[in-house]
Amino acid sequence: MITEIARIEVTPGSEAAFEAAVAEVAPLLEAAKGCHGFQLQRGIERPRVQTQSAS
Template sequence: MILESALLDVRPGEEAAFEAAMQEARPLIAATPGFRSIAVRRSIETPSRYLLLVEWEKLEDHTIGFRQSARYEKWRALLHHFYDPFPRVEHFDQSIFR
């Protein structure tokens, strides 16, 4: 299992619109083969910041299966205009602690 993470800094004042767009976008990513789960959490200290966590079976499910799909184009159109700055996405492998 691979864990994708990104800190999403949303333009202040656009949080409600972002959350609605994320609800609309969720089925796009969930339809990707190899997708396992998604979680989006809002920061307590910085209310316009969100933590995105997506579990994938393998890295290529995200980098090729989703990112090179028409679903990703729709995801991008729904969400990317909210970010300032654009998020840094990282992938993590299995936990070293259980």
């Protein structure tokens, strides 16, 4: 199994819009052939940095 990890730096002030956009496409990502899971996590020390992982 391969796990893909993406570190995404979101423009300050647009974190909520980014999270909403990811929530909108999450069902498509999870339905993709071979996808076993998907997560989006916000950094604690740097809240505008989001980490997306999919396997």
